[in-house]
Amino acid sequence: MIDPLDASMKIAVAGLQAQSTRVRVVSENLANAQATGTTRGADPYRRKTVTFESAMNRALGVSLVKIKGVGVDKAPFRVEFEPSHPAADEKxxxxxxxxxxxxxMADMREANRSYEANLQMIKQARxxxxxxxDLLRNG
Structure with missing residues (x-):
């Protein structure tokens, strides 16, 4: 028989791991928000994204969240006029x-809240x- 408390803890742990990765990626994006290229016309840092997927745990009969991958955002770069910058193009x-x-910051807040919710779930299950x-001991 599947223990529902064990299953709920495994679901929460998977959520903690996924949100931990998300926080790491968001932190990396924030740290590199001004990271330009170092040579003329070079591309700057490209924002990273996290993709989640649902993975079935057959032993417990539950779906767990997993990281499908860390990719890059294909959105265009902003451009600023700074002719003295080493990465400036010919114009x-x-x-x-x-x-x-x-x-x-919105992604970070959402990831933190999700992380805290999963942590609360583990605390409640414990x-x-x-x-x-205690009931079994005193019963």
């Missing part, structure tokens, strides 16, 4: 990363396991 324009601070053991 004086520098390609800037396609990272939106507002979008990254508490229920502990109460069940």
């Amino acid at each position: 004086g324009y520098v390609k800037m990363p396609n990272v939106s601070l507002l979008l990254e 508490s229920m396991q502990s109460m069940t053991i």
